[in-house]
Amino acid sequence: GQQVMQIPQYQHVQEGEDFTTYCNSSTTLSNIQWYKQRPGGHPVFLIQLVKSGEVKKQKRLTFQFGEAKKNSSLHITATQTTDVGTYFCAESNYAGGTSYGKLTFGQGTILTVHP
C-alpha cells in the first residue's frame, strides 16, 4: 500500500534553533495531515494540506505541500522546550468510499530541545 517516508527519525536541537521534518512519497499524495505527540501523550492534529504548493502557518510552525504533491515539510522557527515531542505526517486515503478517512502515517520524527 501507500508508503510515506519521514525523515529524520531523530532531531536534537538547542532551544532557539530551527527544526524541519520531511515527508516523502514515490506517488502523488491525496492530502497530508500533520500530528504532534507529546511524550506520554497521544497524537493531536495540527493541520491538513490539500492543494499543490500549499503553505500554511501556525505561529512558529510552517507547513508546506510540494508542487507535485509528493512531499511535505513542517518547519519550526526558534524552537522552544514546549515543542518537544514526535511529529507525524499522515496521508488520507481516498481509495474508495469505505476507505474515506483512513490515514497512512509516516514513522515520525522525535524532536528533543535542549534548554
Add this chain to the structure above:
Amino acid sequence: DVKVTQSSRYLVKRTGEKVFLECVQDMDHENMFWYRQDPGLGLRLIYFSYDVKMKEKGDIPEGYSVSREKKERFSLILESASTNQTSMYLCASSNRVNEQFFGPGTRLTVL
C-alpha cells in the same frame, strides 16, 4: 469538549489470554480506528470501521479482531494474546476525511 476514551491506560495479561480493549467516542463520528504504536515504526493501522457492524482490515490485522455494535463504541479483541502483541494501542475516531481524534492509549504488556 470532544472526547475519545479507552477502557484502560495500562494492562498486563498472560500469553494465551483473551484481551478486550474498549474505545468510546462522544462525537457521533462515523469512522473509528485501532492502531498500535511501536518505537521506530510509527502508528500502524490494525482495523477500522466506517459504520456500525462494518469493519475493514488495516495493515496488520493478524491476531486481532474487532467489534462495533454501537456507533460510539469500537472494541479490539486479542483472541489469544502473545508476547509480540506487547505494545501501545491507540483508538481514534473521525468524520470522513477530517482530522482524527485519538484516545489516551492503552499500554498492553503480555507476559
